[in-house]
Amino acid sequence: xxxxxxxxxxxxxxxxxxxxxxxxxxxxxxxxxxxxSCVEELEHELTGQMIESLERRGKYLVFHLSSDKSLxxxxxxxxxxxxxxxxxxxxxxxTFCFSNGIQLVLSDLRRLGVMxxxxxxxxxxxxxxxxxLSESFTPDDLAQRLSQHRIPIKAALIDQSIIxxxxxxYADEALFAARIHxxxxxxxxxxxxxxxxxHCVRGVLSSAIxxxxxxxxxxxxxxxxxxxxxxxxxxxxRRGQSCPxxxxxxxxxxxxxxxxxxxxxxxxx
DNA sequence: CTTGGGACCTGGCTGC
DNA sequence: TGCAGCCAGGTCCCAA
Numbered sequence: 001x002x003x004x005x006x007x008x009x010x011x012x013x014x015x016x017x018x019x020x021x022x023x024x025x026x027x028x029x030x031x032x033x034x035x036x037s038c039v040e041e042l043e044h045e046l047t048g049q050m051i052e053s054l055e056r057r058g059k060y061l062v063f064h065l066s067s068d069k070s071l072x073x074x075x076x077x078x079x080x081x082x083x084x085x086x087x088x089x090x091x092x093x094x095t096f097c098f099s100n101g102i103q104l105v106l107s108d109l110r111r112l113g114v115m116x117x118x119x120x121x122x123x124x125x126x127x128x129x130x131x132x133l134s135e136s137f138t139p140d141d142l143a144q145r146l147s148q149h150r151i152p153i154k155a156a157l158i159d160q161s162i163i164x165x166x167x168x169x170y171a172d173e174a175l176f177a178a179r180i181h182x183x184x185x186x187x188x189x190x191x192x193x194x195x196x197x198x199h200c201v202r203g204v205l206s207s208a209i210x211x212x213x214x215x216x217x218x219x220x221x222x223x224x225x226x227x228x229x230x231x232x233x234x235x236x237x238r239r240g241q242s243c244p245x246x247x248x249x250x251x252x253x254x255x256x257x258x259x260x261x262x263x264x265x266x267x268x269x
Numbered sequence: 270c271t272t273g274g275g276a277c278c279t280g281g282c283t284g285c
Numbered sequence: 286t287g288c289a290g291c292c293a294g295g296t297c298c299c300a301a
Contacts, residue, residue, distance in 0.1 A: 001294060032278090059295075076295050077278080091279090110278045112295070151272065160296080168294055217293065237293090257274060258294065276298080283291075 002075045003059060004132070004165030005208035005229060006219050010081055011056040013222045014104075017083050018063070021098040022050045030093040033106075035114050042117055046071065046096075057125040058164030070121040073106075078218045079113030081106055085224070109218055128164040132201050139198040146186040146194060153189065154182035154255040157201070166201065169214060169236040172261045174201045176235040181267040182253070182260045207232060235261040 002010065026046040028039045050066040061081075063071040075081070082089075082105045093113065094106040106113065116124055129145065130137045145162050146153070156162050157171040166174070175182050177200035180193060189197065213219055213227030216237060220226060230237075234244050239252040243263040251264050 003295090074295080077293075078280095108278095109280070110293090112278055114296090149271085155273090158295085256272090259292075271301105273301085274299090277296095279293100281292090283289105285287105285289090 001077050001167060001169070001217060002079065002219060003167035003170050004205055005170070006213035006227065007056050007059050007061060007075070008209050009213040009227060010222055011054055011061060014081060014083070015054055017102055017222070018051045018098060018104065019054055020050065021100050023047055023096055024099055025097040027095045030111060032111055033093050033113060033115055036116055045069070045117060057121070057131070058128045058160055059167070060125050062121045062125065069117055069119055071115060071117050072121050072124040073115040074113060075108070076110070076112035076114070078109040079106065080108070080218060080220060081222050082224065083222045128160050129162045130164065132163055132165060133205055139195045142198045143191065143194040146189060149186040151186055152183045152255050153180060153186045154260055156186035158258070165205070168258050169216070169233070170204050170208065172236045173204045173233060176262060176267060177204060179266050181269045182255050182262055183269055235263060237261065
């Protein structure tokens with residue numbers, strides 16, 4: 001599932017294909033993709049537009065167009081962006097043809113992905129919390145934000161308005177690395193614990209970007225290769241397997257209705 | 270106001 | 286073998 005490292009990888013690998021290129025044709029095959037606009041209007045508005053730049057904000061992709069509008073995309077659980085896919089695909093939801101002859105395909109098995117064409121991308125991404133990997137984001141920022149919430153720390157880490165880009169998998173990995181139980185209250189962590197968590201969040205995300213994302217479930221990179229970050233996972237999706245630190249079996253519990261994997265011995269409540 | 274839980278969506282897997 | 290039900294989870298929406 002695309003979280004920050006996966007979306008960052010998609011952005012990096014898509015960049016050379018689309019930036020500076022013009023859209024010759026846009027085809028939306030699933031109206032559910034557009035919560036706020038109609039298919040024909042959006043197809044028409046996109047045609048002829050040049051992609052001036054492409055950026056990631058949280059888990060969103062933002063295509064800045066020559067019309068000064070922005071196409072903002074969220075892949076949610078199973079959305080994929082593929083360049084010139086060779087294999088046939090029953091879940092294609094949109095296709096984009098570019099002036100350099102390439103075809104960009106949006107495929108989405110569970111149909112939860114969405115996109116918006118907006119005057120100002122802030123209308124979509126404005127409510128997001130800080131980027132965890134930005135230089136301006138400090139341990140004090142994290143401490144200040146966590147201190148305002150009584151919710152489980154796991155729920156706080158995946159709340160996009162508190163901090164942007166972390167999803168279920170990387171929240172579990174960061175909490176394991178920091179030896180913090182997912183159900184601890186966000187505002188009850190010590191200064192030392194928050195500092196440790198800050199470094200673990202950044203470490204886990206940076207390593208995953210270096211590995212080009214985690215290919216669990218449906219994630220593949222735009223040119224079809226798999227990511228390798230899942231090979232580093234120590235607790236995520238490893239219920240029953242041995243904790244790499246102490247050997248105890250990894251457990252799964254629910255936090256806000258999300259499966260949460262942790263070591264009951266290393267991460268005490 | 271905050272917090273928590275369900276809905277959305279589909280296909281693979283598990284267990285009876 | 287068949288099939289019901291669980292599981293995956295990002296975000297929105299509603300209720301307490």
